[in-house]
Amino acid sequence: MFDPAVLAQILWTGLATSSYMVLFTIAFSLVLKVMKLWNFAQAGMMAIAFYAMYAAVNRFAWPTAAAVVFGLAVTLAATLAFEIWGLRTLRARRSSSLLFFIFTLVCSEFAAYVLTLVFGTEPVTLFPEILSPVRVIGQIAVSDWDLLGVGVTLALGIALALYLRFSRDGQFVLAVSDNAELAELYGIDAKRVYLVAFSIATVFVCAGMYLYGSRTAVIPTAPLQLMLFAVIATLLGGMGSVLGGALAAVGLSLLQSYSVLFIPSQWQGLILYVFLFVTILFFPGGVRRGFKAA
Amino acid sequence: MSFKRRDVLKAAAAGALAAGLPLPLRAQGAGNLRFGLAMPLTGSQSAYGKDQVTGAQWAVEDINAKGGVQGRKLEMIVLDTQADPQVGINAVNRLISVEKVPVFITAWSAVVKAVAPIANREKVLELSVGASSPDVATLGDYVYTTFPLADVDVTAVARYAYQKLGKKTAAVLYINNDTGVDAAKVYREAFEKAGGKVTVYEAYDPKATDYSGMLLKLRASNAEMVHIHGLITDIPQVIAQMRQLGLKQRVSTYSAGYNPIIVKQLGAAAEGLIVTSLAPGANDRPQVKAYIERWRSKEGRVPNGLPYTQYLYDAPVMVAQMYDWLLKQKLAVNGENMRKALLGVKRFELPMTGVTEVDATHRVKKPVYLLTVEKGNFVPLATVS
The missing domain is CATH 3.40.50.2300 (Response regulator)
Incomplete structure (x- = not known):
């Protein structure tokens, strides 16, 4: 088992599998960073994104590209409606952060119930076939899905970093995330920035659900479980650090993958909960900050 | 009003x-x-x-x-x-x-x-x-x-793998719940009792989506046969990831695998899959x-x-x-x-399903029909009494 080829295969497959988790984590931590919102409604958005693409592919027989655009459009519409008619109302009322949290959770459950009524509860994959072509590079099996996952995640991650660093709108996003009230004093429209942040998160959510749904069967309530991973990664990476969250997602995925060398496979899922437990108790501000403080 | x-x-x-x-x-x-x-x-x-x-x-x-x-x-x-x-x-x-x-x-x-x-x-x-x-x-x-119960068809498929297919080593991969745990034990016992050796015996989490670690253990073991005991939601994924890692061993499962969804999701990768059926088919009974x-x-x-x-x-x-x-x-x-x-x-x-006799042991015995996937269809392989 400790053969270099095996270790390299676990590394590659772990990286590929972490792709959608990284995308979900970036979406979650970006919204948290900019809006200070624990957005559990993201699970609802993930479900909407998947089922919109699923309907386009399987019910309307649209080509993949059109299905992705459709999924993006539907999810964006739902996300912006959630911000404009939901969150803005709560902000206007100066609602407590607990109410914001409950509202996002309720929206998520609402989306899952509606999708259950429309699409049923049978597990479905985005495409009828889940197998993707494989090539062996060195001694490592590399599938088209792996390459797509790693490629899309890297491309979107770099694009986001460049956008935040070099574009005017990106600078506004960073300014609002640092101090929304001060940013508004300098003439930055915080409401617009929130819409931008949600739009970016939607792109990451759609990409993640495309990758996940093309390999694994989905039911309307499945995204909530995936969200838990994003929450743990965000906590580990340090709340407010999008890059930290993304790296934590990669680290957690690799840790789960390599854990089979030491523990039986059925215990892999437990690792996440152990990390959640330890992080909340000992590193509430994230591992990096925790060590700095120490 | x-x-x-x-x-x-x-x-x-x-x-x-x-x-x-x-x-x-x-x-x-x-x-x-x-x-x-x-x-x-x-x-x-x-x-x-x-x-x-x-x-x-x-x-x-x-x-x-x-x-x-x-x-x-x-x-x-x-x-x-x-x-x-x-x-x-x-x-x-x-x-x-x-x-x-x-x-x-x-x-x-x-x-x-x-x-x-x-x-x-x-x-x-x-x-x-x-x-x-x-x-x-x-x-x-x-x-x-x-x-x-599982001891009937799982025992039949384990014996068939050793006695008819000539497989001397097997891997057992199973879902970690009531469906998988007991049945996996039955397969291991039946295969080893027949004379074979189970070289990998691994459970996976019901919520898992990545099985590569477990499958790499399988690759390292070089088992000749793989028996998967899971649910219709995870069996195709395990087989798909197996094939993507270049693992070509013949796979068997139980009656849950006798489902056209598996063939649809796996395409050519489903070829050779052995499933069981505990009921007669259209050719056996009008x-x-x-x-x-x-x-x-x-x-x-x-x-x-x-x-x-x-x-x-x-x-x-x-x-x-x-x-x-x-x-x-x-x-x-x-x-x-x-x-x-x-x-x-x-x-x-x-x-x-023909005659069913209920006895004091709270069990029923029926013939087991083994089927395999050939050119995208389930075809009869053997009937085990």
């Missing part, structure tokens, strides 16, 4: 139907002979559950169309379990306390086990039709299975041929998990034969007498 009670009830029923909620299916009339059916109508296993309920409904319709049981109609009350033990307990409590049924049918190992204490305590007969965990035989006096035609004409397809639906069709036939025995003996309709009827009839002639 005032509402009559009947209008309100009608509106509520219409609302429930619109929302897709299950309602008890009743053939109205006094003196009906009632039984319960608790199956997953929603949730991840509903694709199977709904088709099984359809099979049972057709059986009730057919029995009643022929005059019922001594002129009395059979009445089936259907409730949803979501294949979830807690939901199953709620459903069975309602069947016993509210609907007052003397016998109920249910499936899925976790549900069958969870509701068994209620059946034993209330002395109501529980018929497990489809649960395969070997534990089902030991759940108490009032719990019987009409479906051969009634089955007619049953499949009925599915095609009424639903436009073959049912998910065809053999399971055959057993579910047969279950109300068994209940009807038990009621017939009870009425002839002039015994009161209750759970205790229903159990006496089951053991009294003992040998049931059933249209879809």
Whole structure:
């Protein structure tokens, strides 16, 4: 088992599998960073994104590209409606952060119930076939899905970093995330920035659900479980650090993958909960900050 | 504006139907002979559950169309379990306390086990039709299975791998729940008893989506045969990831794998997959041929998990034969007498699965039909008595 080829295969497959988790984590931590919102409604958005693409592919027989655009459009519409008619109302009322949290959770459950009524509860994959072509590079099996996952995640991650660093709108996003009230004093429209942040998160959510749904069967309530991973990664990476969250997602995925060398496979899922437990108790501000403080 | 009670009830029923909620299916009339059916109508296993309920409904319709049981109609009350033990307990409590049924049918190992204490305590007969965990035989006096347990078909497939396919080493990969744990143990014991060696014995989390670590252990072991004991939601994923890692071993699974969804999702990677069926096929029995035609004409397809639906069709036939025995003996309709009827009839002639004999060990024995995927279709491989 400790053969270099095996270790390299676990590394590659772990990286590929972490792709959608990284995308979900970036979406979650970006919204948290900019809006200070624990957005559990993201699970609802993930479900909407998947089922919109699923309907386009399987019910309307649209080509993949059109299905992705459709999924993006539907999810964006739902996300912006959630911000404009939901969150803005709560902000206007100066609602407590607990109410914001409950509202996002309720929206998520609402989306899952509606999708259950429309699409049923049978597990479905985005495409009828889940197998993707494989090539062996060195001694490592590399599938088209792996390459797509790693490629899309890297491309979107770099694009986001460049956008935040070099574009005017990106600078506004960073300014609002640092101090929304001060940013508004300098003439930055915080409401617009929130819409931008949600739009970016939607792109990451759609990409993640495309990758996940093309390999694994989905039911309307499945995204909530995936969200838990994003929450743990965000906590580990340090709340407010999008890059930290993304790296934590990669680290957690690799840790789960390599854990089979030491523990039986059925215990892999437990690792996440152990990390959640330890992080909340000992590193509430994230591992990096925790060590700095120490 | 005032509402009559009947209008309100009608509106509520219409609302429930619109929302897709299950309602008890009743053939109205006094003196009906009632039984319960608790199956997953929603949730991840509903694709199977709904088709099984359809099979049972057709059986009730057919029995009643022929005059019922001594002129009395059979009445089936259907409730949803979501294949979830807690939901199953709620459903069975309602069947016993509210609907007052003397016998109920249910499936899925976790549900069958969870509701068994209620059946034993209330002395109501529980018929497990489809649960395969070997534990089902030991759940108490009032719990019987009409479906051969995992030790029957899993033992057959393990022996076949060693004796007929000549595989000397095997890997057993199984889902870490009631369905997988017990059956995996049975496979290991049967394969090793036949003379083979199990080199990998790994469970996976029911929520897992990445199986590569476990599969790399398999690659390192060089096992000649792989047996996967999971659910329809994860078996195709495990096989897909196996093939993507370049693992070419022949794969076997059990009756859950006898499903066109697997072939559809895996395409060419499904070739050579061995599955089991505990019910005869269309070529073995003319009634089955007619049953499949009925599915095609009424639903436009073959049912998910065809053999399971055959057993579910047969279950109300068994209940009807038990009621017939009870009425002839002039015994009161209750759970205790229903159990006496089951053991009294003992040998049931059933249209879809043939003769079923219930014995004191709470087990039934049936031939195992092995099938394999060839050119995208399930074809017969062997019949193991």
